[in-house]
Amino acid sequence: MNPAVHMDGITKRFPGVVANDDVDLAVERGSVHALLGENGAGKTTLMNVLYGLYEPTEGTVFLDGEPQSFRSPRDAIDAGVGMIHQHFMLVDPMTVWENVVLGNEPKTWGGLRVDREAAREAVVDLSERYGFDVDPDARIEDVSVGVQQRVEILKALYRGADVLILDEPTAVLTPQEVEDLYGVFEELTDQGKTIIFISHKLGEALSAADEITVLRDGVNVGTVASEDVTREELAEMMVGREVLMEPATTPQEPGERVLEATDVRAEDDRGVEAVSGISFEVRAGEVFGIAGVDGNGQSQLVEAITGMREPTDGSITYLGEPMAGESRREHIDRGMAFIPEDRQERGLVMSYDLTENGILGSQHDPPFAEGGRLDWRASRDHAESVIEQYDVRPPNADAEAESLSGGNQQKFIVGREFERDPELVVAMHPTRGVDIGSTEFLHDRLLELRAEGKAVLLVSSKLDEVQGLSDRLAVIHDGEFTGVVDPATVTEEEIGLLMAGETLDGDSVEGAAVHDAVGEAEAAGTDDGDAGVDA
């Protein structure tokens, strides 16, 4: 029997990038298949090919053995493929049934009236058949994210989908909703539907999927049955056996406390708690690393620390002064540098040239401003010195930020922030999208800052980077630290487990982790030795 979905030798190239390289994927009818990989591994691209959003550069998609050539999602929908995007495509002020039938409304009165009764009934029938608990008359804006997701699934089913693609379906769900979703998967597959879901979370792939395909750098690393594989093996497949950087850190005695966070809680833009009570401290002359899979609260934690987001609870102390709730301006003025993750949204004003971008954040401070007047000469000199020191190309202070490549944009931001002469550098994914040579260069600069006695908070999803640079390494999962470890001795598997939400000694997540983060530093501070390294 033919598999429900067979993607044969799919290659998808974008100018300068190979997103998928000769990927094969076969999914049996009535099974749940997880597509696992780090961000940028090519999972979403592959699914967009299946859903007709992209046409593959090479390779063919087969459904039930029939070759398909989708030109648009419309074709894919007609062929029975439905996709539930990470960001739901729902109309908030409309009701559940209105959303489900949108675009395919049953009509009466010669098309002058939507047949509400028929539409509602169809929705009720579908949700009863698959055991969904959904009120057809509720407005989308009034129901939980979990229910919204089910409405999306109903939408696909209403249009006759046999194959359902879910992009990061658990990213926005609470643990209970995740359990419910797994239940939905079972109902669906029992009735012959096929499910493919994209994930970067090991645990979720293991518990929900029958088979798991791991992608790395656009290549299919392997497809395994979830029963036959361990967490550690999966982690290895995902991360790969990359050459680990030799820890370049030389033992160094950490100085005084620069940043102290206690029980920090913060919400994301939707008002869902993203940081659930995190405590740690960063001392002068140390790099404190935070590792974790994207979307586990790192962004909100960093925003709370840098003054971009007001924490809902807890205290943040910087150089002995309470900072929680202070303005962003105050944070900048007190010498906190911040390399944001979204350089094209925040880090740079894309339509400004580098001279103008060089003073972003310092536009009120000497030497760039005196008495409210900007000194473009000094700004220009500053931009040029950053360009030179950080090897930004093209070396032209008049170039608009948007004309630079991603890597050069990043180098410019890093340079600007480091040259602020900060006491603390908060660096989020500082080397993302930066070529290898520049990455090493940036790493060296980070370590130089550390040697100068500055404090560094480094957040990265690149394991080798955080492991190689940090003096202490915290692992974040679901808004909490699952552990704080010594990067010199911890194994990759151990980090993998922590990233998946497990603890190393079987302790419950809370308590132990929180205690670790502060306790260890306490030890480092009181002991005279190089506690930061051999703890």
Add this chain to the structure above:
Amino acid sequence: MSRSDAGSDDAGESDRLPSIARRVVAPFVDRTVAERLVISVAAILLSIVVGFAIVLVSGRVAQCGTAAWTMPLTGIGFCYDPVEVYLVLFNGALGYPFAVGEPGLFNPNWTPFNLSLGLTLSETTLLIFTGLSVAVAFRAGLFNIGTQGQLVVGALATALTVLAAAPFLPEGPVAGVALIVVGTLAGAVGGGFWGAIPGALKAYADANEVITTIMLNFIAANIAYVLVLEVFRAEGSSVVATEYVPEHARFLPWFFPESSDFALLALLVGFGFIGGLYYLVEHTSFGYDLRTSGVQAAAAEYGGVNAKATTVRAMTLSGAIGGVGGAVWVLMSEGRWLESVPALGFDGITVSILAGNNPLGVLPAAFLFGLLKGGALEIGFRTDVPTELVGVLRGLIILFVAMPEFFRMAGRYAGLGSRGPRGPDAGGSGETEPADDAAAVEGGEADA
């Protein structure tokens, strides 16, 4: 990139000048600004062409004895001569510096201090202020449709303040200067207050400024009208108006005929405002905050800009400039506040859009609309074509300026076959931009 070399070579005194010059020239050299310029000029030309067609068509349906213009080849007669209309429009607005129907290009009797040019410059002066007012808000990412209301309030504040203060000062030039300064300040305060309202509503109540400023326009007009009608109406006046402010407290016409309502000094003040605002936007920390909020709010927040405060400040400043426009209207044009304030605020939107919201661009844009105004009167005198044509042209220019995508498409279409003849800015910018975007997106994808 040759431009960078001027500044990046060894630092020295000789270096300073090119650097400053570069800053001044940069907005015009930048690709986006150049593109705006091209689009603005193209929009003007296109609206002139459409206006040409409108004149022809209406000339066909209108009744007249003899044809004013006969179309070559076809021999169809038209009542209106579109070429003449435009000649009268632009030549007349300047007071006919170019000879009409006589040998020689120039009119020997022309002096710059004629009535028509005075009217043109009077309108230009007023539009400079309202154009700047709209432009400042635009740069902060705010759409201030309320300059009209801010001008009305500012004008009333000016008139009332000057009328109240005049009796306390002895007549004379010193008192005149003092009254003008105080009156202008009052206008700025009044307009600034009226602009701060939608600013605060936007910042703290999240009320859309487009809607609130439209509403506030009507409210300002009505309240000012009732106030003057019931309280401040000049005795024996047939229209709803305040008393005239004393002669010495007005901008004097100097070289121009008095009936032109134009004062060179006011225009110079306008120049000052253009320069000052350009400096403020481009060379101060406040201007940096303002611009950054306008183009990329998230980056501004990252750079420590207080979004709410910037919104209120920008709207207050915008209103204050509109209010100064009102002050100039009272002290230069009318000599008093009176009902049916001309739609200078709305024209300010047009001016600002045409200027690409660049303070320096406001000058040519305001002058163009000044020309249209001055020329409209001449059209009325010299041709049979209704002067309302100018209103149509104004609307068309705005419509065309509002659709840059149309010109980009046209540019791309025209640039498809031949790359040679078109300048790098005209065809090139349209073509290269999507490529740049793609590169940026691609970079983003590769990172993720």
Add this chain to the structure above:
Amino acid sequence: MRNPLADVSIPVLDDLVESDYVRSLIVGTVGVLGALLVLGTLFPDSVAGDLSGIVFSTSTAASTARLAAPIVLAGLGGIFAEKSGVINIGLEGLLIISAFASVYVASVVGIGNAVLGVPAIWVGFLAGIAASTALAAVFGIVCIEFKADQIIAGLAVWLIALGLAPFMSTVFFGGVNTPNLGARVSWRYSAVMVVVATLASWWALNRTAFGKHLRAAGENPKALDTVGVSVSKVRHAGVLLSGVLSGVGGSALALSIGQFVGSGETMVQGKGFIAIVAYLFGNYNPLGTLGAGVLFAGLDAIQIRLQQLGYAIPDTLVQTIPYVVVILVLALVGRTRLPEAAGEHYETED
């Protein structure tokens, strides 16, 4: 803090109007009118008596209908455009152009003549609708295809009409005001058209598939696009409907007098902007828009009558009430929420 008026339950109304806010608006208006009627009957010699006499007189009803027609109809049109995601601030321009075109065509046909059996005045009416729809089509193309800024393009539509109508009037009639046709459309027609258009709009928005698509295009165009409905087609339809409805309003305004007045702000005198106020005030509900439009027009009509009776009320202040109310509503209640994607361009994925 709950609005007590919102708790009043009226079966039919509850079904038609989902929003508590609009419901309380309607209940409140009816309540005030009722109280006025009772007071006026009990004390015929008081101010309330005079007021009641005015409010419930036929001539007030006539002038209210005449004044309300352009406001309500353009407001309804505005709902269609804005719900689809295109803010049409050029309603004023659409009213102006249709007001002129209707009178012009009616005079060209000549009162007393007919085309295909349709009397001249109604030919003019249709011509007004056609002119407004054509201008709306231009606006739609500029906004949707050429991605123009909707606010600027809307202002341009207003300015073009503001120049073009008096220009044409001068070309054809030698002055910005047209001569009077000597015939007019009775206010009763206006009243019927307003009511029919309101109910039809309500039905179209709330009961048809098109209405659902319109809402989706304005709230989350991507959701509509991904289910295979063309967002730009839906938006074009919304904008065209705003042209049709404004055309009816503008024609009704001019033909109810039999003349186009083109001086100053023309005879439309900001009614297009009041229409925006009306639909915002009515929270995008046609019935609420009708209520708000009638309320504003009624205030105006009553005020005119009161002055005729010798009450010295500054008319301008009465006219200011709607604007102040909108700002208060926006600032304090925050009820009027623009469609999520209004004002934004939408580009399809592929």
